[in-house]
Structures are given as C-alpha cells and as structure tokens.
Amino acid sequence: MDRLPADVMTKNKWVVKGYGQFLFDAANISYSDLPFLTELFKKEGYDARIEEMPFMGKLVSANLQPANDMLHAPAPYVIREVTLKRGASGRKIKIGITGFTDLRPGTSGVKENVYAGYQITDPFEAAKKIIPELKQKADVIIALVYMDQVMAQRIATENPDIDTIVGAKEINNKEEPQHFNRATIVYSFNQTKYLGELRYYIGSDGRIENQVQRFIELDNKIPDDPQADETVTTAHQEFTNDQNKQAQQTPATTKPTALGSNLNSLFAGADTCATCHQEEFEIWEKTRHAHAMATLEKKRQQFDNECVGCHVVGFQQGGFQSLVTTPQLANVQCESCHGPGRQHSKNPGKGYGFMPTPQGCTVCHTVPNSPDFNFATYWPKVRHGSKDLLKAGS
Secondary structure: OOOOOHHHHHHHHHHHHHHHHOOOOOEEOOHHHHHHHHHHOEOOOHHHHHHHOHHHHHEEOOOEEEOOOOEOOOEOEEEEEEEOOOOOOOOEEEEEEEEEEOOEOOOOOOOEOEEOOEEEOOHHHHHHHHHHHHHOOOOEEEEEEEOOHHHHHHHHHHOOOOOEEEEOOOOOOOOOOEEEOOEEEEEOOHHHOEEEEEEEEEOOOOOEEEEEEEEEEOOOOOOOOHHHHHHHHHHHHHHHHHHHHHHHOOOHHHOHHHHHOOOOOOOOOHHHHHOOOHHHHHHHHOOHHHHHHHHHHHOOOOOOHHHHHHHEOOOOOOOOOOOOOOHHHEOOOHHHHHOOOHHHHHOOOOOOOOOOOOOOHHHOOOOOOOOOOOHHHHHHHHOOOOHHHHHOOO
16 A cells, blocks of 8 residues: 555654653554554564654554564553552552454445454454453453444443443544443543543452543643643644645646636635625625634644645635645635535526525534534624525525
C-alpha cells in the first residue's frame, strides 16, 4: 500500500509521543491505525523508534499479528501494579490491560481480516485465549475494544473474568455504564471533547465493589496545562509545516488562477453570488462565517482535513482543496449552506438554495464542535434573504 502522507505520519507520531509524555498506561490498536503501525513496527529501525517513542511498547492488541516477517507484533497486553489508597489501603494490585479490534469493513460489505501488513484475527476467539492467561497474572482485567456496543457485550458475556471494557468506535455516549457478567462497559467520547473517568471502589478484600462513571467537559473553562499546551503547539507547528509543503507542491494546473477560471466547477464562489445578491453578500461579509478559516489558522488547523470541511465551500465535493490552490473557496460562503451554485449563476431561477433550519446548521454546529450553539441566538446574526424565504425558515 502507499506510504501515508508526511503530515499524517507526523500527527500519529505526536499522538504516540503524547501518550507517553502524559503517562498513559496503554492504548488499543484499531484497524484504522494499521497503515501507521506498519511504519512504526517495521523491524528495520525499530530499536531507534522505540527509543524515541517508548510508548510503542504499550500499544496493545490481542488479535493483530504480522502478515510477514518484516514487522513486529504489538504486545497482547500490559500489566500495571498500583497501590490502593482507600479500601484495602496500602495493598498492591496488578491491573492487566489488553486490546481487541473489529475486522476492517471491506468495500463489498464483507469484513477484511488482512490489512496493511497485519492479520486481524477473530476478536472473540482471541479473547477466549488471552483472558485466561491474563487472569493468571493480574487481579483486575481491563479490555480496550474498538468495536460497536453489541460486539462489546458479546466479549463481556463470553469472558466472565473481564472487569471493565472501555470501548470506542466514533460513538458519543455519556449514558450510564452497561453491565454484562462482572464487566462494566463504558465508551470514550469521540474527539476527546469530554474526559471520561471510571472510578473503582475496592473493598477490604481487594475486590471491586462498584464502578462509577462521570464525564468532564473539556471546554474553555478548563485551563490548559502549560506543558501539554507546549507539546500541542509544537506538534501543530510540525505537521502544519508538512501540510503547507504538501500544498505548495500541488501541480501548477490546479493553482488558483486555473481553478478560478474553471467553469466546469460546481461552485461559483461568493463574489459570483454578489453580482445578483449584493444585499445578502454585504450581510454575510459582516458575519463570522466570512472569516471561518481564520478560526482554524489561529489554532494551526487550516490544513486539518477533519476540521476544514465546516470552514470552507464544497470540501471533498469538487470545491475547496487548500488555501494554496483554492483560496477563493475558503470560509463559510453562500454555497456552504445553499449548495453548488454554478448552474444557478448561469441560469437564475426559483428552486435553488433552500436550506431547512436549524437542521442545516447542526450539520456543522454539533454539540462536540460547537457546544454553545443556540439557533435562536445565532440565526439573527446571519439572517438574510427575502421575507417569504425567512418565513419558510430558510
């Protein structure tokens, strides 16, 4: 398979470095991580990489094996010894942490068990083998899983020695934990907008009596840790430089002048809309939508594909590509909400551009990304169009 882009490699390396710097005990490997893992776990140069990023030794998976002899296998589990401060105060217990991933979804709907140099074995069979082994070495067993909730429930049901399952798979779930057998099942919040805490209550005999979950919203009221802030700033600078170099190397045929004059593009840009809709254009110019990219630039995220889509026009839909090649389509413009307008600009008429509100707004103004969004407050700041359309909620 093709090598990952430089900026993606840099991001992933900083994630591994960060886990180590912030004293994480383990991290599970999902099938999505395998293209990076292939680079990280190559036998050639492995010793130098693990010296640079010691946390590599704490990346766990019990159902991933190399498909060739050029790669190392990740550790199936790690064990951490802790001293209890309450309950059986002073008692030492060993916590075993293992990991499992679902198979990778294939293009035909059939799950793939070989990807990026690794074989993904059946997680249920792997659990039946590794959990009894881990039980011989640890007092508490935690399984980190990248799979949906139904699969996590099955893991718990078939393996009664698991105490806790911490799951993730693009799920935002702050509901009460589920319980199957002795296992408590919780899910981390996507994009780390919330810090999940699962507190163990351990009796005098060293057994877990209860597990209590809470989520802490990581909003602007939580002060940044200076050391963490420095690390994040350095990381952003490094991979933003990689992204900028990549954008600068874009072939000349896709430079701004060529794209700006490409009448085959689905998107016309706000300046074209202004030729007929000057009043609406002037309202838009005074809104934060007109400067949406500046928000990302301030955070050094202007090249981050996970963020860019909600700050530009037509990203990955034949519109915005980058600030270098398509700067005329940066920011939240008319077509970000009303859709591609090239054909409408050529042949104006009714029927174009209706967007239901607030449904259309909440595509981007989600709770994780825009926690303070309130349609009644925000809408008057961007409101525009004819009275008839406004009454229709467009």
